[in-house]
Amino acid sequence: MSNIHSIGIVAPQRVRFNEALTLKSGARLPGFDLVFETYGTLNASCSNAVLVCHALSGSHHVAGVHAGQPNHVGWWDNLVGPGKPLDTDKFFVVGVNNLGGCYGSTGPLSFNPETGKRYGADFPLVTVEDWVAAQARLADHLGVDTWAAVLGGSLGGMQALAWSLLFPDRIRHALVIASAPKLSAQNIAFNEVARQAIISDPDFHGGHYAERGVVPANGLRLARMVGHITYLSDGQMDEKFGRRLRHGEHKFSYEVDFEVESYLRYQGNKFAGFFDANTYLMMTKALDYFDPAYDYGGNLASALARAQAKFLVASFSTDWRFSPARSREIVFALLHNRRHVAYAEIDCDAGHDSFLLDDAHYHSVMRAYLENISV
Amino acid sequence: MSNIHSIGIVAPQRVRFNEALTLKSGARLPGFDLVFETYGTLNASCSNAVLVCHALSGSHHVAGVHAGQPNHVGWWDNLVGPGKPLDTDKFFVVGVNNLGGCYGSTGPLSFNPETGKRYGADFPLVTVEDWVAAQARLADHLGVDTWAAVLGGSLGGMQALAWSLLFPDRIRHALVIASAPKLSAQNIAFNEVARQAIISDPDFHGGHYAERGVVPANGLRLARMVGHITYLSDGQMDEKFGRRLRHGEHKFSYEVDFEVESYLRYQGNKFAGFFDANTYLMMTKALDYFDPAYDYGGNLASALARAQAKFLVASFSTDWRFSPARSREIVFALLHNRRHVAYAEIDCDAGHDSFLLDDAHYHSVMRAYLENISV
Numbered sequence: 001m002s003n004i005h006s007i008g009i010v011a012p013q014r015v016r017f018n019e020a021l022t023l024k025s026g027a028r029l030p031g032f033d034l035v036f037e038t039y040g041t042l043n044a045s046c047s048n049a050v051l052v053c054h055a056l057s058g059s060h061h062v063a064g065v066h067a068g069q070p071n072h073v074g075w076w077d078n079l080v081g082p083g084k085p086l087d088t089d090k091f092f093v094v095g096v097n098n099l100g101g102c103y104g105s106t107g108p109l110s111f112n113p114e115t116g117k118r119y120g121a122d123f124p125l126v127t128v129e130d131w132v133a134a135q136a137r138l139a140d141h142l143g144v145d146t147w148a149a150v151l152g153g154s155l156g157g158m159q160a161l162a163w164s165l166l167f168p169d170r171i172r173h174a175l176v177i178a179s180a181p182k183l184s185a186q187n188i189a190f191n192e193v194a195r196q197a198i199i200s201d202p203d204f205h206g207g208h209y210a211e212r213g214v215v216p217a218n219g220l221r222l223a224r225m226v227g228h229i230t231y232l233s234d235g236q237m238d239e240k241f242g243r244r245l246r247h248g249e250h251k252f253s254y255e256v257d258f259e260v261e262s263y264l265r266y267q268g269n270k271f272a273g274f275f276d277a278n279t280y281l282m283m284t285k286a287l288d289y290f291d292p293a294y295d296y297g298g299n300l301a302s303a304l305a306r307a308q309a310k311f312l313v314a315s316f317s318t319d320w321r322f323s324p325a326r327s328r329e330i331v332f333a334l335l336h337n338r339r340h341v342a343y344a345e346i347d348c349d350a351g352h353d354s355f356l357l358d359d360a361h362y363h364s365v366m367r368a369y370l371e372n373i374s375v
Numbered sequence: 376m377s378n379i380h381s382i383g384i385v386a387p388q389r390v391r392f393n394e395a396l397t398l399k400s401g402a403r404l405p406g407f408d409l410v411f412e413t414y415g416t417l418n419a420s421c422s423n424a425v426l427v428c429h430a431l432s433g434s435h436h437v438a439g440v441h442a443g444q445p446n447h448v449g450w451w452d453n454l455v456g457p458g459k460p461l462d463t464d465k466f467f468v469v470g471v472n473n474l475g476g477c478y479g480s481t482g483p484l485s486f487n488p489e490t491g492k493r494y495g496a497d498f499p500l501v502t503v504e505d506w507v508a509a510q511a512r513l514a515d516h517l518g519v520d521t522w523a524a525v526l527g528g529s530l531g532g533m534q535a536l537a538w539s540l541l542f543p544d545r546i547r548h549a550l551v552i553a554s555a556p557k558l559s560a561q562n563i564a565f566n567e568v569a570r571q572a573i574i575s576d577p578d579f580h581g582g583h584y585a586e587r588g589v590v591p592a593n594g595l596r597l598a599r600m601v602g603h604i605t606y607l608s609d610g611q612m613d614e615k616f617g618r619r620l621r622h623g624e625h626k627f628s629y630e631v632d633f634e635v636e637s638y639l640r641y642q643g644n645k646f647a648g649f650f651d652a653n654t655y656l657m658m659t660k661a662l663d664y665f666d667p668a669y670d671y672g673g674n675l676a677s678a679l680a681r682a683q684a685k686f687l688v689a690s691f692s693t694d695w696r697f698s699p700a701r702s703r704e705i706v707f708a709l710l711h712n713r714r715h716v717a718y719a720e721i722d723c724d725a726g727h728d729s730f731l732l733d734d735a736h737y738h739s740v741m742r743a744y745l746e747n748i749s750v
Contacts, residue, residue: 025627182618185633185635186613189612192640196597225571237564252660264564289625
């Protein structure tokens, strides 16, 4: 265990795909770039490649640090690295910024070759299935015929599930963490509030804010505040903030009274400072639309019959955004098809965000499952 | 049971209190108006008076209809009327618009006698305890020395609880429905999102929008959308809307896709058309601040030792805004003091809003409890 350490300095790469991509919406994207990072070494038989899919606000920067930016640690660095549960001494791990993202892959902030202006609102809505199609091109580019595993949490877990359905013979294991087979009405409702906050911001300009040199920061801030509430558990919020007052007394004004208000404002402001609003909107729509059972009359078992991969499904006891019951829907549908599926329901008080933490039980489950994947 | 009917046409009344009121914040209100309605007849011994306290968006118009407005039915008309659980053949029922409200009582839309302009943001923050103090003046005005009962749901339940603590000898029964002894960090967080949506609306103008002839409608709309999600249960939303599409297909745009989006937009727009933003802000602060245990080192049992009333506490199984566990905190604190308390945990799928519905079990509990109050 003494060899557990960070992957250290890593560098993003960029690849251009010139062949047009027809999206689920019917829109056609005339080529695109993907920005990605890799950790570890692809073995001679190309059998040790693992794809890490990011969630709403994630990126290709999964592990390690960029040169000169020692504090900008990858978002899943606690899981991915030498000796870590997703061991880069064994696996060749790939992180990719999804199509439509705002970390370098082609997205709303990119310049539309047809107009010479930024896409902005003209960037087509992309779906989970479109991301998987784009990721498959990246796999081709890297010489990966079959992923040893595809994994992700939340929206990332949906991509892992979609991989098992769209390319059943190109994925040996799918790790679907803190995810759901589709959003509930309440999930969609929260997304809709976030969207309306952004779209109604006077600086949104119908999605063409970048051309005017502004950003709908206030809308993004509100969207992130709502999001954060759903990422944390009620109990954890009480433990972390409770009713603790910022200034030791009630202010009888609309300034910050409670610590939790200060936390939300800080998180909202920080996010509004770097994330792209059009990408945020699109991500929420990708979440809303994801529903593999949609073409099967709502029957998830029928939808998952195509899957050939082995599965690890994991959920967290206090996650009320995608509760354990939602993960169990996936498990039952896989069992119905007599697929290999391991399921872990992890007792962790951190709500939906648990999947990003290094909870001991959770990481033990991940380590055990990944260690048993042959390469 | 054949005599159960609506109270019919009712008319609001107005009373002016000229004596200044010093608020919990220390601010001083130089007299104020309250608008109220009464149903039934005060008996000779003045022993049958019941006060109904409203929640965030409620009003004095609890039951019946106003002349010429047959569709504007009181918000608790299913509970209050001749032969109904809160029987106006037996009780003299009072509904009042709280201080700071926007339905006629003195509030942010009123004219400040000191400036001749609308109060707007200069209206002082009022608390649950301030409302109770103002309601006590109304009781005096009506000749009610002791309420047979004070009741309310949600924020209304907090007022009933506060009555039992501030005027323990002026209330015989407190009915605390779908309420909590204080907000959780998550509760406060949702309120803060709503406030930030309003305050950051460019039409808010620091709370002095009325003078400019505008309203921060978009902020109010967003606030109401967030609120509505927390009023409904996840299960009920799935039952009511599920993932039903408005147009039978995904639109791949930010127009309405799902029915739940349409519902939220409709509710938000409707609310923004009539409710006052400053009142909304103030109501959320009254909720945040309410915490009778605050002056008792967080010990609710110590705080409730003052109460002399008998209690009915009721909660709803699917209410995740104020879950049954929150009601049980009140029950346990009362039992610790050996107070009379009846507790009903009602299996109803409508979430927090259950307290407004005429669920059979719920109304049976209310009827039984209220029938047993001697007058």
